[in-house]
Amino acid sequence: MLVLYQFERTWGNPNLSHFCCKIETYLRMAGIEYTIKTTLPLLAPKGKLPYIEDGDLKLADSRFIIQHLKTHYKNLDQHLNPAESALALAMQRLIEEHLFWATMYSRWQYTDANWQINKRAIFGVLPPVIRDIAAIIYRYKINKQIYGHGTGRHTAEEIFELGMLDIDALSACLGDKKYFLGNQPVSLDATAFGFLINTLGCPIESPLKEYSLSKDNLRKYVNRIKAEYYPDLQ
Numbered sequence: 575m576l577v578l579y580q581f582e583r584t585w586g587n588p589n590l591s592h593f594c595c596k597i598e599t600y601l602r603m604a605g606i607e608y609t610i611k612t613t614l615p616l617l618a619p620k621g622k623l624p625y626i627e628d629g630d631l632k633l634a635d636s637r638f639i640i641q642h643l644k645t646h647y648k649n650l651d652q653h654l655n656p657a658e659s660a661l662a663l664a665m666q667r668l669i670e671e672h673l674f675w676a677t678m679y680s681r682w683q684y685t686d687a688n689w690q691i692n693k694r695a696i697f698g699v700l701p702p703v704i705r706d707i708a709a710i711i712y713r714y715k716i717n718k719q720i721y722g723h724g725t726g727r728h729t730a731e732e733i734f735e736l737g738m739l740d741i742d743a744l745s746a747c748l749g750d751k752k753y754f755l756g757n758q759p760v761s762l763d764a765t766a767f768g769f770l771i772n773t774l775g776c777p778i779e780s781p782l783k784e785y786s787l788s789k790d791n792l793r794k795y796v797n798r799i800k801a802e803y804y805p806d807l808q
């Protein structure tokens with residue numbers, strides 16, 4: 575059976591990792607059987623989670639994993655026309671390559687309270703001394719990534735202002751539809767859910783979380799998908 579390697583569940587959510595939650599949600603939306611093994615990124619083939627094992631295949635990166643699931647199991651996007659597919663791809667890129675960094679900033683840099691919550695959730699599985707050393711090394715590494723992306727060069731106000739524009743776009747695109755592209759879930763919904771629950775539905779406080787919670791449709795969308803696909807986490 576397919577094995578999904580990801581962080582341990584925490585915060586009552588599928589996963590604290592946006593990308594891990596994206597994959598598990600796709601698996602559930604597509605009705606694909608899987609088991610979970612919890613791990614940390616340093617043990618992953620590309621140093622990042624999630625990755626999967628499927629028979630002899632070990633595959634990292636959520637985009638390649640989704641491609642594999644579409645080809646070998648079920649393609650949730652099969653019915654989309656080229657314009658819908660293009661829109662879905664653009665929204666996924668907005669979520670994964672832009673909004674993501676504002677949430678990373680919230681967790682790793684914005685306030686010490688957030689950092690403590692994030693640190694406990696990620697490194698709490700390790701023995702005490704190793705936990706603190708790993709947290710210091712990873713914090714340094716992730717903060718370099720946030721700076722390298724460009725997000726880390728802005729003020730907090732600027733970072734959240736940019737993130738809020740993403741939230742506006744997502745809210746407008748969803749409108750009053752059940753899913754982003756109609757009445758049935760597509761891969762964009764797995765992505766959107768994974769990232770939105772990690773923005774508005776986790777204990778990391780920020781103006782971005784508050785703003786996202788103020789969008790009725792996004793809040794209800796996250797609650798609806800969690801209730802429908804994760805009844806075990808209610």
Ligand SMILES: N[C@@H](CCC(=O)N[C@@H](CS)C(=O)NCC(=O)O)C(=O)O
Pocket residue numbers: 590591592593594615621622623624634635636637715
């Ligand atoms: N492009 C990758 C991104 C995965 C990713 O950034 N994973 C994070 C957790 S949310 C990670 O493992 N980071 C560890 C690191 O960067 O060292 C994907 O789509 O899977």
